[in-house]
Amino acid sequence: MILERLEALGIRLLTPDAKTHYLFARDQFFALVERRGDGAVNVGSTGLWTGAGMAFLVWREDRAFFAAKGSETPAEPGQVEELRRFSGDLQRALARG
Secondary structure, rough: HHHHHHHOOOOOHHHHHHOOEEEEEEOOOOEEEEEEOOEEEEEEEEEEEEEEEEEEEOOOOOOEEEEOOOEEOOOOOOHHHHHHHHHHHHHHHHHOO
């Protein structure tokens, strides 16, 4: 049921056999999701896949950046909005368990 909802939203589960953390992705965005012992999940960090690896959204004053190991790139407003939409879609799909 959950996997069908995720698929309908274009969200892929990249780590189906994970014990403690899942990795989900849609387009160029990803999310780390904690799987707790009671079966509940907690959507954690989200970000953008880059040539430098996983880049997490960070804010400096009122400017958004994607920060990866050794690099930082300004985030475009459309990227921030799409990342928020992805995160919201993922949270809603997982909450309806």
